[in-house]
Amino acid sequence: MSNSLWSDCAARLQNELPAQQFNTWIRPLQADLEQNTLFLYAPNTYVVEWVKDKYLKQIITFLRSASGEQAPNVELRVGGSRKPTGLDATNGAAVTNGKEREQENSASAEATGNSAAANGNANGANTGRQQYTPQVLTNPVDRPISLQHSNLQPTYTFDNFVEGRSNQLARAAASQVAENPGKAYNPLFIYGGTGLGKTHLLHSIGNGILANKPDAKVFYLRAERFVQDMVYAMKHNKIDSFKESYRSVDALLIDDVQFFAKKDHFQDEFFHTFNWLLEGNQQVILTSDVYPKEIEGVDERLKSRFGWGLTVAIEPPELPTRVAILERKAEERKTKLPHEVAFFIAKRLRSNVRELEGALNRVIANVTLTGRDITIDFVKEALRDLIAAQERLVTIDNIQRTVAEYYNIKVSDLTSKRRTRSVARPRQVAMALAKELTSHSLPEIGDAFGGRDHTTVLHACRKVKELIESDHEIQEDYRNLNRTLSV
Numbered sequence: 479m480s481n482s483l484w485s486d487c488a489a490r491l492q493n494e495l496p497a498q499q500f501n502t503w504i505r506p507l508q509a510d511l512e513q514n515t516l517f518l519y520a521p522n523t524y525v526v527e528w529v530k531d532k533y534l535k536q537i538i539t540f541l542r543s544a545s546g547e548q549a550p551n552v553e554l555r556v557g558g559s560r561k562p563t564g565l566d567a568t569n570g571a572a573v574t575n576g577k578e579r580e581q582e583n584s585a586s587a588e589a590t591g592n593s594a595a596a597n598g599n600a601n602g603a604n605t606g607r608q609q610y611t612p613q614v615l616t617n618p619v620d621r622p623i624s625l626q627h628s629n630l631q632p633t634y635t636f637d638n639f640v641e642g643r644s645n646q647l648a649r650a651a652a653s654q655v656a657e658n659p660g661k662a663y664n665p666l667f668i669y670g671g672t673g674l675g676k677t678h679l680l681h682s683i684g685n686g687i688l689a690n691k692p693d694a695k696v697f698y699l700r701a702e703r704f705v706q707d708m709v710y711a712m713k714h715n716k717i718d719s720f721k722e723s724y725r726s727v728d729a730l731l732i733d734d735v736q737f738f739a740k741k742d743h744f745q746d747e748f749f750h751t752f753n754w755l756l757e758g759n760q761q762v763i764l765t766s767d768v769y770p771k772e773i774e775g776v777d778e779r780l781k782s783r784f785g786w787g788l789t790v791a792i793e794p795p796e797l798p799t800r801v802a803i804l805e806r807k808a809e810e811r812k813t814k815l816p817h818e819v820a821f822f823i824a825k826r827l828r829s830n831v832r833e834l835e836g837a838l839n840r841v842i843a844n845v846t847l848t849g850r851d852i853t854i855d856f857v858k859e860a861l862r863d864l865i866a867a868q869e870r871l872v873t874i875d876n877i878q879r880t881v882a883e884y885y886n887i888k889v890s891d892l893t894s895k896r897r898t899r900s901v902a903r904p905r906q907v908a909m910a911l912a913k914e915l916t917s918h919s920l921p922e923i924g925d926a927f928g929g930r931d932h933t934t935v936l937h938a939c940r941k942v943k944e945l946i947e948s949d950h951e952i953q954e955d956y957r958n959l960n961r962t963l964s965v
């Protein structure tokens with residue numbers, strides 16, 4: 479009963495909220511109905527407070543509309559991750575209860591000969607875990623599967639990670655994990671496009687954990703390395719020490735888990751390692767370039783586990799964050815980058831932080847070679863090809879086509895005089911995008927939208943900015959369009 483009530487409620491929230499909000503705040507909640515109270519368990523107080531503040535009203539409204547007078551009270555609490563999640567199944571709205579999960583665990587573990595299950599306890603760690611007493615492998619021959627070195631890059635820290643709206647949530651979750659490994663969010667799953675700072679955050683967490691507890695066993699690796707180690711272990715008959723190594727860490731940081739796609743055998747082993755660590759409250763942090771449920775070729779069980787803790791996105795940075803990143807990186811390189819030049823570069827290059835860094839490196843190299851000052855003209859010259867490539871990509875025409883397609887209207891509607899809301903709002907969005915993503919002036923943009931005055935464009939830009947703050951639908955639309963146009 480609790481399950482279906484909560485899953486209906488969650489399904490409705492899923493329809494109403496932008497995917498990122500739903501995945502971040504609602505999906506991790508675990509429901510339990512006791513008497514007439516629906517307990518919603520969140521991974522930590524941060525989530526409890528956030529959900530209370532932002533979504534509790536909506537949740538109560540849904541429950542009342544579904545159950546009328548019978549609607550239960552709602553109580554948000556911090557709860558253990560072993561509780562049944564409301565949203566584990568692939569469609570995001572089904573519910574499993576704890577028993578089903580236990581059965582599922584042991585069934586899958588048995589099928590693959592998992593040793594924890596062989597001890598008859600796939601879920602309760604006590605008995606099975608004793609088989610794998612943590613052990614440090616010292617023999618150099620064992621090196622490929624010895625995790626003695628953390629592999630952490632000391633230069634990637636929270637301190638030099640520039641925070642902005644696009645990465646705020648991921649940054650907050652990451653620092654919580656660094657402060658409370660194994661306790662805050664487990665696993666923490668960070669996803670987002672290439673070059674947006676996932677690896678940087680991952681290392682920051684590892685470095686943060688070590689700063690608090692220098693003897694913690696923290697290990698960073700790309701998913702590829704897990705596969706290589708396993709191949710090596712199988713070849714050299716060292717599968718036990720492979721397991722011991724991976725299962726003895728305090729925190730396992732795995733980058734690019736999309737690499738596991740279509741590697742069923744490795745996924746199986748990873749699945750068991752992953753469960754093992756979670757059961758022992760050992761922290762797991764994962765990254766991927768897409769939302770976990772959308773990784774093709776990865777087993778549903780594994781994807782479902784990925785979502786047990788907290789899943790957060792890193793979005794492409796907005797203009798102010800891009801400017802701040804450039805200024806920060808220039809400072810680190812002891813280069814004086816005038817603000818208007820940082821702004822110019824950030825406005826022209828939008829796709830990701832790696833590209834921004836590359837551009838900055840090129841500017842610095844040119845300065846070193848020529849001894850000239852960094853001015854906008856200098857940068858225009860140094861980055862001519864990059865800027866041209868970006869401009870070719872984003873034209874007003876292209877923006878109009880993309881926006882029209884997105885809102886299912888005609889391009890001619892955008893340039894027409896029609897003022898109905900279904901057309902007027904997309905037109906304003908398109909104008910704001912043209913202002914943000916191209917270097918055209920307000921009058922030029924006005925011209926391209928059916929000969930409108932530049933003040934109309936200015937008004938559209940202000941209106942959209944205001945709506946982005948207040949209306950999550952427009953915010954989501956704008957982000958989606960921006961992302962589509964910027965890559």
Ligand SMILES: Nc1ncnc2c1ncn2[C@@H]1O[C@H](COP(=O)(O)OP(=O)(O)OP(=O)(O)O)[C@@H](O)[C@H]1O
Nearest residue numbers: 638639640641671672673674675676677678831832
């Ligand atoms: N918010 C940020 N502040 C400072 N530097 C950043 C930020 N985001 C990204 N970077 C820098 O951008 C570069 C690329 O970031 P990173 O390698 O972490 O991206 P990624 O998301 O892991 O990409 P990929 O998916 O391609 O591996 C790094 O040098 C990183 O330091």
